[in-house]
Every structure is written in C-alpha cells, then in structure tokens.
Amino acid sequence: TGTLSASAARTGRIFGAAVASSHLTGDQQYANTLDTEFSGVTPENEMKWETTEPERGSFNFAPADIIVSHAQSHNMKIRGHTLVWYSQLAPWVNDIATGSELLQVMKNHIANEMGHFKGKIWYWDVVNEAFNDDGSRRSTNNVFQQKIGDSYIEEAFKAARLADPNAKLCYNDYDTDGINEKSTAIYNMVKDFKARGVPIDCVGFQSHMIVDQVPPDYQENLQRFAALGIDVQVTELDIRMSTPVSDADLQSQADNYQRVVKACLAVSHCNDITVWGVTDKYSWIPQYFSGQGAALLFDDNYKKKAACNLVIQTL
C-alpha cells in the first residue's frame, strides 16, 4: 500500500512520469493516476523542437503549457525535455547553411524556450542522445554535430545557463545505464566540462531496458557520475518484454524495477526516478519495438502491476 510519490518523498526523491497533453485532457483515469501516484512530470513530446519552433522564429508552447500548468497546480516537479536533439527536430533546421548560423539558431531556440518556462522547470535535458554506442559523437542525421562540431554541446549548456540560471541542466542519453564505451565517453565529457567550468548539473540515464537485462553495474555507473559532483537521474525508465506477457516475465520485471530503485536509493545524488509513461495503455514501446510491451508500472486498466507494488515497498 501507499503511493509511488509518498514513498519516494520519504528520502526526498521525486517519482515522475512522462505525460502526454492529449491523454491528460482526454482520459480522466490517466489524470487521476498521475495525480495520485506521481510527484513529477516530463512532457513526452510537447517540448521538442518540432513542436515548439516548427517554423523559424515562430514558437508554440501551448501543448507544453497544458502539462506545466497541471503539474504546477498539483505541486509536481517538471523536467524539461528536450532543447537540442537530432530527432523530432523541425525540418527547417536541417537546411541552415553554415555552422555559425546554426549556432545562432540553436542559442535563439534555447533562449526562447527556456525563457518561456523560466522559473518553472526543475531540470532541463539540454542535449539529448549526442553519442554513439562506441563513444564517438553521433553525426548521422545530426545537423548540430555535422555543421557545428563537438562544441555544440558546451555551447548549448552555456546558453541554457544564461536563459534560466535557476534550472538544473542535464545531458540525457540511452544505453548508458551500465559502464560501457558510450557511458564512459559521456563521463569523460562531464569531467572535462567540470574542469573547464562549462555549466552542467546532471546526467540523465534514460534506462529503456529489456526484462532480465538490467546491467549488473547500474549502481556503480550512477555512482561514478555522482562522484564528479553532479546529480544523476533515471529519466525515462521502462522495462519491456515480449507480448503477450507471461507471469514469469512480470515477476522478473518487478525484480528488475526493484534493482533500479535500490541503485538510485544507494546514490545520494540520485534524486529522481521518472518512468516513460503512466500506463502500458499508451506506452511508446509497442509502436517502436514490435512484439514488445508491458514496460511500465500500471497496466492497460490502470491497475498496479507487481513491479509497482514492489517499487513502492522498496522506496
């Protein structure tokens, strides 16, 4: 018994969910579950560039504002997601001719979007998914890397600090949950940023995982980043399995979620666990990973799954 948010609050942590404005306004049970169980929100798509600046210099914050005002009226923390990302980028950005112009476009985007939400955002994912699995910079389809080069990341963080000095600033990525070439490259970047005074406050570990494949060194990885003097957050947690589901997989999923929660609790600077959706009903997984699903804590009927009960008990 109890709720995710109340249990997390006992150690000063936030338990959040990715939220879609359409479901928030269109599905009462969705809103009720969010309000009862969660203390944080991340807009699932509403703060991405294709939505917020679909044409150059014309900004649309209406969908995100729905989520932000709901969160504020329910005393929830808000994670801003995300300012600079190669994906879900407005197409026009890919047509900017030179690196120097693109840098201005990027800084302008950050200033406008962070300016609009100034004072309301707890942590911002300033840059998302900038590395390849082998630790090199992601260049494929990434106009920022191609036209500006490695420095776009630090330029983005500097612009972000100026735009909202009270917001904490994160670098966010996936498949970085264990110690591997990708997470080590990010670790080295953060270490370098700290040494040179480039503003960064946090690394987000998306943690899109597969049942029975939680990296054994998950906690050790969080710990080494925290030791650099930053916060660490579990930003997009889901643990998927083949569908239709088996009881055995649901039990393993509960154990796996518990491992993640224990890892975060063991690291004092891990202050947030956010799952990537309120309910399996609307999870992104079935659409992106064919034959997979059931990755979240509430089932299609908003019933608490075994994983949810174990998370509450463990927090």
Ligand code: XIL
């Ligand atoms: C996903 C959303 O959940 C989907 O609705 C959308 O179609 C694609 O993006 N990493 C991220 C998130 O940082 O923004 C992605 O969200 C999932 C992977």
